[in-house]
Amino acid sequence: MATHDADTIAPETCPTTSGIPMLGLGTWQNEDPEQCAESVRTALEMGYRHIDTAQIYDNEEAVGEGIAAADVDREDIFLATKIWISNLSHEDVLETARDSLDRLGVEYVDLLYVHWPAGEYDAEETLSALSELYEEGLIENVGVSNFQPEHLEEAVDVCDAPIVANQVELHPLLPQAEIRETCTEHDIEVVGYSPLARGRVFDQPEIQEIAAKHDASEAQVSLAWAREKGVIAIPKATGEDHIGDNWESLTVDLDPADIDAIDAIDETNRAVDPDFAPWN
Numbered sequence: 001m002a003t004h005d006a007d008t009i010a011p012e013t014c015p016t017t018s019g020i021p022m023l024g025l026g027t028w029q030n031e032d033p034e035q036c037a038e039s040v041r042t043a044l045e046m047g048y049r050h051i052d053t054a055q056i057y058d059n060e061e062a063v064g065e066g067i068a069a070a071d072v073d074r075e076d077i078f079l080a081t082k083i084w085i086s087n088l089s090h091e092d093v094l095e096t097a098r099d100s101l102d103r104l105g106v107e108y109v110d111l112l113y114v115h116w117p118a119g120e121y122d123a124e125e126t127l128s129a130l131s132e133l134y135e136e137g138l139i140e141n142v143g144v145s146n147f148q149p150e151h152l153e154e155a156v157d158v159c160d161a162p163i164v165a166n167q168v169e170l171h172p173l174l175p176q177a178e179i180r181e182t183c184t185e186h187d188i189e190v191v192g193y194s195p196l197a198r199g200r201v202f203d204q205p206e207i208q209e210i211a212a213k214h215d216a217s218e219a220q221v222s223l224a225w226a227r228e229k230g231v232i233a234i235p236k237a238t239g240e241d242h243i244g245d246n247w248e249s250l251t252v253d254l255d256p257a258d259i260d261a262i263d264a265i266d267e268t269n270r271a272v273d274p275d276f277a278p279w280n
Contacts, residue, residue, distance in 0.1 A: 014049065021232070024048065025051050027040070027051070035238055037065040038066065040062075045070050045072065046244060053082075060103035078111070087120065093133070101138065116277070117144070117278050118276040128159075144166050146277065147179075168191075169271060172225055192232065195222060195233040198271045206265055224254050
């Protein structure tokens with residue numbers, strides 16, 4: 001397989017939409033503080049400009065250390081975190097969002113998500129708190145995560161601040177067509193987590209064949225497919241090799257036949273499915 005020099009892909013060549021870089025670094029289950037900080041630093045110095053974390057990941061402090069260690073200006077980084085389901089009452093949102101900023105070591109985050117419409121979530125109470133943080137300048141954008149179309153419609157109706165993104169599990173085995181359509185109707189970006197289906201895409205013959213055709217990895221093909229769908233992907237990676245392999249997906253250009261072949265994969269697999277998920 002041919003490889004590219006990840007360092008030759010300049011940050012400004014990473015396509016962006018609504019100010020959110022199309023490829024980011026996910027940090028879910030990157031729980032070792034030293035490794036997490038090093039992953040973030042490595043990604044940023046490679047060219048990534050989008051870092052995603054959450055309160056429940058228990059790594060906000062390490063993410064902040066990685067940002068501080070990287071030779072990249074804070075204002076050039078799009079940083080997102082999420083409020084956990086037990087912290088979604090109005091006052092808890094206000095308090096724990098500030099706690100997240102303290103752990104991250106930043107004065108603001110570029111995007112603050114409601115992690116799930118579950119637990120203490122109440123559309124009016126929760127989203128009014130996020131709107132308040134938005135007005136105070138502590139968050140640049142409001143987002144939601146794991147919202148089904150009906151939750152998204154309600155959130156758009158009640159939130160004073162614009163909702164810019166819905167983060168959901170999305171990959172070739174879970175393309176989320178209905179959610180993508182609803183987001184398009186409301187001019188909301190789709191951010192896809194677990195875009196490699198936690199490794200399951202590597203075993204798909206269609207993706208393997210396209211990867212061989214483009215002299216690329218299966219991960220790169222899956223991320224290129226997401227990009228063609230207008231989806232912002234945030235794959236988790238810890239080691240420099242995997243971080244670089246994902247970054248090089250920006251050099252992979254799929255043709256319409258490739259997209260059709262991936263769309264035709266007759267397998268559905270949801271990797272993240274807690275009991276409190278809104279579809280259960």
